[in-house]
Amino acid sequence: MTSLSLDRKLAILSDAAKYDASCASSGTSRRDSRGGKSLGSTEGSGICHAYAPDGRCISLLKILLTNFCIYDCAYCVNRVSSNVERARFSVEEVVSLTLEFYRRNYIEGLFLSSGIIRSPAATMEEMVRIARTLREVHHFRGYIHLKTIPDADPRLIAEAGRHADRLSINVELPTDTSVRAFAPEKDPETIRGAMGRVHEARTATKDRSHTGRRPPRFAPAGQSTQMIVGADGSNDAAILGQSNRLYAGYGLKRVYYSAFSPIPDATAKLPLIRPPLEREHRLYQADWLMRFYGFDVDEITAATPDGNLDLTIDPKLAWALAHREHFPVDANRATREMLLRVPGFGTKTVGRILSSRRHRTLGFEDLTRLGALMKKARPFVTARGWSPGGLTDSADLRARFAPPPEQLALF
């Protein structure tokens, strides 16, 4: 095999990494390099240093250690049966790329993942070595996200958690049946077991010992996972139900949804559709409703008979249209819980309504000023001088929100 240039390797191994949606660099412990002996800082909120034309934020150097892989997951560009060009970084190359990019303010840190080579343990060992070198040799204080390999030795996962800000393990597909069908070498039980161990290790760092000492930090930015949407036949109810179980059972920070998109040298097992970006977007909205707006999964998915979200309108609006008996809501008197259910009101807007209405009776214009999207909210609220009248119950209300039917592309 001829040896590849660093530039070529970077091209191959970042191309191979782009199907991981996560690029978060927020929510970790605060650190800086003021002493002059180290490099990097994290200050709570993440920073997106660039955006690619796919609209995705570039916050981390997202690469694979290698795209050689002994597994054969149908949806994956790196599966063993694919003919994509293969490459492999050395530990030093990853370390140097991370530091040089960081010094030029291109990135917040590193998101390292890998194909499985030889054995899970060997792969994880190399990834941990990179994190350790960055932290201990180069005193790097920026963000590190490591993809953990489910079958790896718990001792390695423990070390990974000490160096990394975030750990993640992908559940890949919404149901165990799909995982077995499309990723025959992966075991959903093992994946959940590994997520459980990470969760326990994180919980343990919250306990102080009797002397008040805290145990060493463990992945302070938490763990996340990703599900591919549209590769198997699961409906949105199944996907959101799975997310709900993951949030509840493993204390996940985020579940990412990744619309299955065509990959180079795809297998015949999966349909090469246009990626269902709209569906992915609706799933994120529903996910937010579950986490920040007090909605239950069943409430969100009950709106349609087939258990899929309405693609033309957002899930909160769909719920409100199906439950008009709760509306209109009085913006000046309603509880936080009820205000959060008004389409067009976000969590920040609701907070502002609650603090402002102590000082004045809010009118329509006031709500606009507080950040409410009144175009959406107007049928569902009353305010000083504003009542939607018959609008709330009008039969064509849905049609007002749904976009006009689109002519199909001819070519």
Next chain:
Amino acid sequence: MHAVRMPTRGTATAWRNAARDLARAGVPPEEVDWLYGDTEAGLFAAPALPDLPRTAPLTVPRDFVPLSETVAWHSAPDRFARLYAMLWRLRDAPGLIHDRADPDLAHLRRLEKSVRRDLHKMHAFVRFREIGDPHAPRRRFAAWFEPDHHITEPVAPFFARRFGDMDWIIVTPDLTARFDDGEISFEPGGTKPPLPEDATEELWGTYFRSIFNPARLKVRAMTSEMPRKYWKNLPEAGLIPDMIASAQARSDAMRAAAPTPAPKRAARVLERLHTPRVSPPMTLSFDDLRRKAEEDSRTAREGYGRIVLGEGPPDAALMIVGEQPGDVEDREGRPFVGPAGQVFDREAALAGIDRGAAYVTNAVKQFKFSLRGKRRIHQSPGKGDIEHARWWLDREVELIRPRLILAMGGTAAETLTGTRAGILKRRGRIEETGVGPVFLTVHPSYILRLPDAAAQEAETETFRADLAAAQAHLEELLAA
């Protein structure tokens, strides 16, 4: 009329000092003319104010301070006057700071947001090039940036915190910030300096091109977060037009390409991976049990967790049987590691039981729960659950062949002795059953559920005494 000139450096502090003096002297907003920068005197000295009479001390709501300290860096000429007018109104109505519907406050909040966004974009979009020797102990970097507001001064500490081990200089039209040997300093601004080529920029371009997924073109999502006005100073932005232009064709090509036959090595790798490592045993072993548990867990019913088997040495003399795995046990796949398990561990150790030498398991193997929001709430196993799980426990007893079984709680008692009735009367004694002698006691979670501390303490004592009695029985049995 008071003319107050704000300096271009230390603007936020200067405004706060001036505004405080004016307000305490009772000067109303319409009598102040706020000026900005531009004179030698204004650059370094505090603004000269006439000696003003000082009246009562001024208090402002806490939230106003960060608002004024941010808005002071905005480029709008009327920002100082707007801040002072707000300060004036707040003297009589401090609650106003929370009234987001007030038009004046809303305007200031908009200015604040604009400055914050500018700060954030500067954190994100400054691009350094190396200007010194890459092997020097302190490396040197430089950048050119054009912010919307006067934010170079407040932004400098961020870069100092971030790039502590290197020297850097950021030139803007307004102001130049430098960081040398750990010290921040400022110089007048300038024009775009000629910076040497930096080879790492090529690699960055390669990364930017490769991380882009042409099948998900969303140009508007990109430009809303990375507006075109920033593009001229971003080295990667020059690649964008080509990336957009070729996206559709690349994506179509991927869809149109026929599946290719897998490379030769694939079959070899997969064959090796799928070869079972051990030959199937003749009788049901622990491995079989474990494999079956994993298989059955895959088809777990809604509201049930996975099958959690017991753990401990296969030749254990003591077998300990609890109720069912809890939330923690289900996640970890191990019995007795949650809160009740910890009570048990502690008391067992005090009673002289060696947990490591015992086989610890549960009567029912799956966590039964109901989802309440994000939380999984424990549900007691029913008759059906107990019957369903009996097969598993029987297999474990067969494999371990313990001398004594310690049954904790009603569910374990029901599974092993046929009834859970009167557990509090039967506790502390041995009952002979089809699976050998069974010693009964309560479940440690019973202790955790007792409402008051005194009762908990008393029950803990009794529980520990039960465990000690069980251990004594076991030692007798082993000696016999």
